[in-house]
Amino acid sequence: MRQALYFSCVLAALGLAATVASADSHAHGADAKGRVIQVVSAVVGGKNVFIPSTIVVAEGTTNTLSIFNTTDKPHGFRIPALGLEVVLTPQQETTLELPALEGGAIYEINCQLHPAHRTATLAVLGHD
Numbered sequence: 001m002r003q004a005l006y007f008s009c010v011l012a013a014l015g016l017a018a019t020v021a022s023a024d025s026h027a028h029g030a031d032a033k034g035r036v037i038q039v040v041s042a043v044v045g046g047k048n049v050f051i052p053s054t055i056v057v058a059e060g061t062t063n064t065l066s067i068f069n070t071t072d073k074p075h076g077f078r079i080p081a082l083g084l085e086v087v088l089t090p091q092q093e094t095t096l097e098l099p100a101l102e103g104g105a106i107y108e109i110n111c112q113l114h115p116a117h118r119t120a121t122l123a124v125l126g127h128d
Contacts, residue, residue, distance in 0.1 A: 032060060032061055032062065032100070033061065033062060034057065034058070034061035034062050034063035034064070034098075035063060035064070036063070036064045036065075036066050037055055037057070037063055037064070037065050037066065038066050038068070039051065039052070039055065039065050039066065039067045039068070039077075039120075040067070040068050040070055041067060041068070041069040041070060041071060041075050041077070041088050041111075042070045042071065043070075043071055047117075047118055048071070048075065048111065048114065048117040048118060049117075049118045049120075050077070050109060050118070050119075050120035052120075053118070053120045053121065054120065054121045054123060055109075055120065055121070055122045055123070056122075056123045056124075056125060057098065057101065057122070057123075057124055057125070058103075058124070058125050058127075059100070059101060059102055059103030059104075059124050059125060059126050059127060060100050060101075060103075060127070061100055062097065062098060062099060062100050063097075063098045064095055064096070064097055064098070065077075065095065065096040065097075065098060066093055066094075066095050067086070067088055067093065067094050067095070067096060068092070068093045068094075069088035069089060069090055069091065069092060069093075069094070070091070071090055071091075072090050072091070073090055074087050074088060074089060074090060074113060075087075075088045075111050075113055075114065075117070076088065076110075076111040076112035076113040076114070077094070077096065077109065077111065078109065078110055078111070078112040079107050079108070079109050079122060080108065080110070081107050081108070082098075082099070082101075082107060084096060084098075085112055087113065098122075101124045102124065102126075103124050103125055103126025103127060103128070104124065104126050105123075105124045106121060106122070106123050106124070107121070107122040107123075107124075108120075108121065108122075109121065109122055
């Protein structure tokens with residue numbers, strides 16, 4: 001039990017660090033090309049999750065998501081509102097290009113192969 005709690009705290013800290021890094025990149029004027037954002041598809045406590053669960057990008061930048069599926073089964077990664085969808089091969093990395101987006105937008109991310117899996121969020125910061 002203690003090990004599971006520790007692992008959960010570490011994962012939460014990683015998610016927070018990714019969010020802060022994203023906001024920091026925006027504050028320092030990320031160029032139009034953006035950056036590569038690392039995302040992991042994993043099983044934690046018996047639940048399939050995306051880590052970080054919140055991805056933050058700056059408006060007007062294109063970004064690349066580098067998504068690694070740590071599980072032994074294929075999983076999906078879909079942003080329905082953007083028409084983006086990929087299948088994540090087990091134990092492999094998949095890249096997905098995000099277009100430049102308008103600030104203030106929030107998009108749901110889900111697994112199109114397993115609707116019961118946890119969702120994630122893509123948030124776009126404006127220049128204000």
